[in-house]
Amino acid sequence: MIRLDYKNDKPLHEQITQGIKDLIICGVLASGDQLPSVRELSVDLTVNPNTVQRAYKTLETEGVIYSIRGKGNFVAESHQADNRTLDKLYFSLAEIVRELAFYGESEEKILKITSNILKERNDDK
Amino acid sequence: MIRLDYKNDKPLHEQITQGIKDLIICGVLASGDQLPSVRELSVDLTVNPNTVQRAYKTLETEGVIYSIRGKGNFVAESHQADNRTLDKLYFSLAEIVRELAFYGESEEKILKITSNILKERNDDK
Amino acid sequence: MIRLDYKNDKPLHEQITQGIKDLIICGVLASGDQLPSVRELSVDLTVNPNTVQRAYKTLETEGVIYSIRGKGNFVAESHQADNRTLDKLYFSLAEIVRELAFYGESEEKILKITSNILKERNDDK
Amino acid sequence: MIRLDYKNDKPLHEQITQGIKDLIICGVLASGDQLPSVRELSVDLTVNPNTVQRAYKTLETEGVIYSIRGKGNFVAESHQADNRTLDKLYFSLAEIVRELAFYGESEEKILKITSNILKERNDDK
């Protein structure tokens, strides 16, 4: 389900982190579901177990999943971001929006596309 | 004019690249204007000349500026992004917006903040 | 009586160990009382018997309970910690309190919360 | 300055994380100060660089330090904990206090020692 792009400059563990989040967003993984084991996923993605481990650890500290020793990793019930995480996200948003504006994209278009992104999410539900 | 945030995890050369773009957006730098020399700017920003050099090179390959040997660097006439660049930007936008939605941020809030980001840009002009 | 939190990063056997201690503190289990058998408790908690066994063994080596072959496990007369154990606990206490102070928590607040923790214990009695 | 206890069940990277925090608390490391480099410290502690790296990363995500690629790691200005971190600390506090109470330590004594720990901190200032 998760596609890794080795050409991408984004670190593999971040791609995995994002991939898991996407799966949760899409509803493929629901609250309480067990994630594939570290070793299993590492084989699937032909990646070192440490890399998957790190991605899982990040998700755990973010409160997205929780892990039980000897059992596995599971999707958490609620996903509440602390303020720091949200701040970072909004900062990134600002950067990208400014960049788009730089290339002449109109406010109208940007807002509409943003709105569409959110609507697609609702359609999935 | 360009503020560098050393604590930021973003590389300095990227911050400079973005800073130049911002100056162009704000109108401080117009088409045909000459940019400060690499040495000059490196002194201004108390940064290694290599770092400024790299930023200029990036801007040149992006078509934002052009350089004339022995003369200096100048702002290009138009800065139109090719479709690939725009696609990437919109893809990044989608990622971040979905992540925000994932953490429960409302469509209203996201759209309003996006709008504000664009408005701030206009205020600078 | 014992609530296990599977999401907790603490091993189940430690949670059980702590749970038994709590029951003794609350007075539910008094000196000389017989503990539920390993099998019984493992069924109650829907946990592997090995896990309960390990908890009991820990409690026995700590002197909190004693076991009689063929009879069962019983609460010991007194549970006095040796100095080492107390030292360790107070050391851990110091670590956490300093960390709280590091993050700007006031002495007032820390003391009040500590006091409350102890009061809750009394309420249980 | 940092002492690692290999016999301790606490992971090395946590001991390092705690050690750095202690140095900041004691005032050995002040805001803005540069930390020893990953490689340097790893040699000092005769530990793998990855282990130090991990400790530094943890401190960074906690907002205690910030790192600049190619420059080094530096102590952050303010150390504000997010709620999740504080919650964990207070939870740990409760566990230890209850354990102390279990071994018959009086509320008076516990509160007094807690108070002393905080007072020692002030004396250092």
Place this chain on the structure above:
DNA sequence: GTGGTCTAGACCACG
């Protein structure tokens, strides 16, 4: 079987 820690050593990006 599961997650978690650690080492050794390589490679890249940054300044």
Place this chain on the structure above:
DNA sequence: GTGGTCTAGACCACA
């Protein structure tokens, strides 16, 4: 020289 990523492989604790 700095931090950051990744691999390969080992070992331990837990259930």
